[in-house]
Amino acid sequence: MRRRRGIEPAPSRLPPSIWQGGDHRVTDDSQLPDVTGGRHGAVYPPKQSGWESDFEEIAIKRSRFAGRVSLLHQNALSRWPFPLAFAMELLQPGGIMGRIKIQVLLLLVLLAAGSLRTGECRRRVGRGHPGGGGVSRRIVGPPPAKGDGGPEGTSFVYRTTTCCRAATVSLADFGGVSDGVTSNTQAFQAAVAHLAETAPCEAGGGQLYVPPGRWVTGSFNLTSCFTLFLHRDAVILGSQDMNEWPLIDPLPSYGRGRDAPGGRFSSLILGSNLTDVTITGDNGTIDGQGAMWWSKYKSGKLKNTRGYLIELLYSSGILISSITLVNSPSWNIHPVYSSDIVVSGITILAPVNSPNTDGINPDSCSNVRIEDCYVVSGDDCIAIKSGWDEYGIAVGMPSQHISIRRLTCISPTSAVIALGSEMSGGIEDVRAEDITAINSESGVRIKTAVGRGAYVRNIYARGFVMKTMKWAFWMTGNYGSHPDDHYDPNAIPVVSDISYSDIVAENVSMAGRLEGIPGAPFRGVCISNATIQVVKSKKAPWTCTDVEGSTSSVSPPACALLPDQGGYGAPCPFPEERLPIEELDFKECSFTLPPPK
Incomplete structure (x- = not known):
């Protein structure tokens, strides 16, 4: 080689x-x-x-x-702060020092010193890709305890969508022990509580720095105007003591736990009714140590639903970036009843036979941007949801205005992007582009059933490259799991206006399996410019029932229910205008570890 x-x-x-x-x-x-x-x-x-x-x-x-x-x-x-760098430039041969008075130089030096002490956010507007800059260097906190806080003077740069934090503390300052055995649940809780009190939103917010080491913890809550930053050699480990994952009520739009009736275990990192929350780092790791949970679930020993790695409810202004999530007990990232969410540049890894380890699951959420992520999963890499049967219908919060781009997914038993099956609040305006799928079951899969109600509509997918798949296209109208026997059999979901374009797939078992609902066909299905290389099989490359739509430039030709419009057929639509969440710019922040006290 x-x-x-x-x-x-x-x-x-x-x-x-x-x-x-x-x-x-x-x-x-x-x-x-x-x-x-x-x-x-x-x-x-x-x-x-x-x-x-x-x-x-x-x-x-x-x-x-x-x-x-x-x-x-x-x-x-x-780089030095701009005023100091400019002042040093004046001292260089050929500089302009000779043309200004020494008092001006002193003034510039004083300005530089000020920039080292105060937090600021400077924004550089960009389109399409992150840009911006900012500094956050004021560090406050209680008297430090013994622990590895990292080398003095180490600087870190990270991105935010709001403003750089005014105060930073280290987990080691609150009695944290990074031996991979000792529980740090109280240390995390105390650190967050300290920042909530001393660095609230009106004071510029606070940041919790997780130093190198292996930090075992149970569930802990975040606060508003807060950043959790993981050093690249920091690993947050989910506790193996189930008592450190307290039971909480089921979600209103589900009516029960997803795994079992009744309550559910708390997620490892959670929060409710928050604004401006960032979970980021220098590619540090959050490891749920899920093997214990998978074993108990598979053997039927769990009486309650497993927790997730990250769950934020009723919150807005969420950024999750530049971290690695591994071995979640169940779903990895679950924002629910929330808005204005960015998930950018993260890696999610789980055994491909681990149960329900979905990657990113926006649930009854609006204005969501998922980009530049790499997911290996035992379930759907991304699953968009909005509640389950009569409970989701009653809450009535749709998932909408969602952008997914530059995603790489490996999921041999599930979908790259799933819509549903819990979609009873409705799903609309989902845009997925520039997607790479490898050894996955299906590309974009729609999952619904009688009793779900609501709708899945205005779904756009383009620019997919798929290699070694079971199905390139899959829609299911008979995904029949229900929370209980009280669902409404007359609640028929409406699926319409589904567009796929610019699709290339190789080594595929079957081009499409499209199954609508008898008496309520899936309408407005459009596929254009799609080349599917189907492996030799006795089965027909397409199976279609209860669907309506059209195709153009599709190989192999689709079924009769999706007639070919010929090479002159119009391409399937994809919105030209960008979502507001796609226009959101990043700002760059930095902080420097303080000297030991």
Whole structure:
């Protein structure tokens, strides 16, 4: 094989065996991603003909990109605040010092000192990709306890969608112990409570820094105007003591737990009725240690629903970025009844046979942006939901205005993007583009059933590259699980205006399985410019029942219910105007660890 030297690994994209390990560089093919296992226990798909080389190719491309990003990141860390840098420029030979008075130079130095002490947010407007800059350097907190707070003077740069925090504390200052055994639940709770009191929103908000180490914890709540920042060598470990995941009530739009009737276990990181919350880092890790939960669930020993890694309810202004989530007990990220959400540049890893380890599940949420994420999952990589049968109908909160772009997904038993099956509050205006799927069951899957009610409409997907799939297109109108026997059999979901365009799929078992509801067909299904390479099979490449729509430039030709409009048919629609959440710019913040006290 051809040797690849000097490639910077991409911590937010590659399996743990690659991104763990500091400044490690890939120097030969033996160090490329091991897709049969990982340091965190994730079991990656077995190698199959046709996709393992695709995985390697994508990994290499993303690694090269990460190398460029890493260089920019290091340059950013080395920059001085602007006033001080400008003052130093004046001292250089040929500078303009000789043309100004010494008092002006002193004034500039004083301004530089001020910039080191105060927090500020400077914004550089950009379109399409993050931009901006800001500084947050004022560090307050209680007298420090013993612990590894990181080396003095270490600086960190991160992104935010609001403003840089005015105050930063370290988990080590609150008695945290990073031995991978001692519970730090009280330390996390105390740190968050301290920032809620001393750095509320009107004072600029606060940031909790998690230093290098392995920090075991049970569930803890966040607060508003708050940032949780994980050092790249920090690992938050979900406690193996089930008592540290307290039971809470089921969600109103579900009426019961998803796994079992009754209540549910708290999520590891949670919050309710919050504004302006950021969970980020230098690609630090949150490990749910889910194997215990999976075993209990599979053996029927759990009487309540498993918790998630991150769940935020009734909240707005959420940013989750630049972290790695592994081994969640169940779903990984679950915003519910929330709005204005950005999930950017994260990695999610779970064994492909782990139960219900969905990646990102917006649930009754509006204005959501998911981008640049890499997901290996035992269930759907992304699942958009809005409540279950009569409970979801009663709450009536849709999921809408959702953008998904530049996603890479591996999910051998589930969908890359699923709509439903719990969609009883409605789902509309979902836009997915530039998606890569490898060894997954289906691309975009619509799951619903009689009793769900509501609607799935105005769904747009384009620019999909799929390799080794069971189905390229899958719609299901008989996904029949219900929370109880009280659902309304007359609550018929309406599915309409579903568009797929610019699709390329290789090594696919079946091009499409499209099954609507008898008497309530799925209408307005449009597929254009799609090339599906179907492996040799005795089965027909398409199965269609109770659907209506059209196709154009589709190979192999679709079923008769989706007649071919010929090469002159209009392409399927995709909205030209951008969602407001897509226009949201990032700002750059930095902070420096204080000297030991």
